[in-house]
Amino acid sequence: MAKYIILDTETTGTDEKDKIIQLGYIVLGGQEIEVHNEFNSSDIPISYGAMETHGITPEAIKNKPICIQTTAYKRLVELNNNENYLIIHNAPFDITMLEKEGFVTKMKVIDTLRVAKHVFVEEEAHRLQYFRYKMELYKLEQQEAEALGIVVKAHDAIGDVLVLKLFLTKLKEAVLKMFPGENPVEKMIDLTNTPILIKKFRFGKHKGKLLEEVAQEDVGYLRWMLGNMENLDDDMRYSINFYLGA
Numbered sequence: 001m002a003k004y005i006i007l008d009t010e011t012t013g014t015d016e017k018d019k020i021i022q023l024g025y026i027v028l029g030g031q032e033i034e035v036h037n038e039f040n041s042s043d044i045p046i047s048y049g050a051m052e053t054h055g056i057t058p059e060a061i062k063n064k065p066i067c068i069q070t071t072a073y074k075r076l077v078e079l080n081n082n083e084n085y086l087i088i089h090n091a092p093f094d095i096t097m098l099e100k101e102g103f104v105t106k107m108k109v110i111d112t113l114r115v116a117k118h119v120f121v122e123e124e125a126h127r128l129q130y131f132r133y134k135m136e137l138y139k140l141e142q143q144e145a146e147a148l149g150i151v152v153k154a155h156d157a158i159g160d161v162l163v164l165k166l167f168l169t170k171l172k173e174a175v176l177k178m179f180p181g182e183n184p185v186e187k188m189i190d191l192t193n194t195p196i197l198i199k200k201f202r203f204g205k206h207k208g209k210l211l212e213e214v215a216q217e218d219v220g221y222l223r224w225m226l227g228n229m230e231n232l233d234d235d236m237r238y239s240i241n242f243y244l245g246a
Contacts, residue, residue: 195235
């Protein structure tokens with residue numbers, strides 16, 4: 001029977017050098033729900049910005065095993081096959097962090113962030129905490145947490161996993177509504193691998209304008225973005241190329 005691993009990590013930071021310091025996930029699909037949540041040490045110091053976000057201090061991970069020695073990591077390796085599903089909000093980030101620990105996923109990946117961008121097109125944000133409040137998931141999480149033996153804490157790996165579990169139900173309903181008759185899980189995999197066509201600028205000097213309009217009026221700016229903005233995300237790059245006819 002396929003298993004569904006809803007996962008999140010907390011890290012020393014977001015740079016290329018940074019590493020995992022907390023691995024949390026829930027495993028659904030078996031006779032019992034598995035909950036894994038472990039802190040681990042790292043040879044990379046925790047940045048102050050990361051501490052501000054997740055509240056994990058150097059003292060909290062002192063004398064902890066390294067990531068690959070944790071029970072959580074070893075169990076994840078056992079689950080790593082092509083029958084199972086790995087579900088993450090902003091999957092590329094966590095998958096990259098796991099790869100630094102030698103973990104290369106064989107599972108089918110669902111990125112709920114990308115799926116949400118496809119399904120909830122008009123939302124002003126697609127962050128997990130945004131949906132936590134917008135969909136009033138916070139009203140449900142305490143009961144869910146008690147059932148699973150989880151302590152709810154914002155920006156904590158296992159706390160975010162709990163929110164993601166609740167959000168996943170809402171996301172599945174939205175996918176079913178948008179794509180009636182299709183298997184919602186398989187459709188979420190399809191949407192994870194489908195680029196998002198962004199229609200409107202949400203930043204910069206053309207904020208609020210349609211990309212199609214800017215492509216006609218200021219094509220040089222779009223070409224400048226492609227050539228000079230190293231942090232341009234894949235969807236914006238895809239969308240600019242689409243409207244430029246590339």
